Amino acid sequence: MDRPTALKIVTACLKDGLEQAGAPIETIDEQTMIVGPEAVLDSIGVVSLIVDIEQKLQMDHDIAVTLASEKAMSQKNSPFRTVGVLASHVMTSIEEGQAS
């Protein structure tokens, strides 16, 4: 999967999540914070977002991936912290999944 596609998926899922939570924001870009003090989501919102992305990859792209892998959860810096970082994490997770 290329980066623009991963970014598009993350952005679409975040947009859906924010709308469902009744808290849409005007602009979502690579710097939009997902985790941390400036985050646009609460902790449950992050859980929903990760699951939504996994499900979208599975249903629309036939890609089975676990974004909350042991490696991801033990990283010093969260791989979910911004839209851009999460998109990169999606790509890495897919590559690692295909390699295993």
Add this chain to the structure above:
Amino acid sequence: MNDSRVMIITGTRKGIGRHLAETYARRGYVVEGCSRGDAGWEAENYTHHNVDVADEKQVRTMVAAVAKRHGRVDVVLNNAAVASMNHVLLTPAKAANRMLEVNVTGTMLFCREAAKVMMRRKYGRIVNFTTIVAPIALAGEAIYAASKAAVVTFTRILAFELGQWGITCNSFGATPIMTDMIRGVPQDKIDAVVNNLAIKRLGTYEDCSNVTDFFISPSSDNITGQVIYLGGVT
């Protein structure tokens, strides 16, 4: 895709799991079952998967296949379990670990993967199978009972974690039923357990589907985090 309710049942090759699979398939559910080997039986509305419930990749693949085929998962009955009845002083670590992997981790994996699918429709019913030997503290069943006690605690907390998505999570502990799992247990031990119950008889497969019927009913949307034991055990 179809409009029938889709149910995943683990451990369907024989015993309680097979009864539940056949019962719900007959009632019109789309039932997707699994065991480590072939089912050895067939039924309309039933599809079998060869899956080790403790294998994360196999569980993920099965649930993804079910979601892909039907677009939904409505019910999960986590019935698969292994037991090794033995005095704790004679229990090998390997046997203990296998019980924990199948009974606890296996249950968790199916809950996790199915819940991801259930969340989309904001509806789900999860029933995790436990046992009365945990609350009655039956000697000779220490690890098995401990693993099933873990299932109850896991399920209670799961209910709180998944409630916001309309997913209920409950546990069910049957009294001894004459399945392969207890066929090797001496008769006097079984009699002793049964004689201490409020209802002094062995359990039946129908006892099990009676409880699962209640838990999985759409009307039971406010029944969650509960455990029901048969025979008067609390």
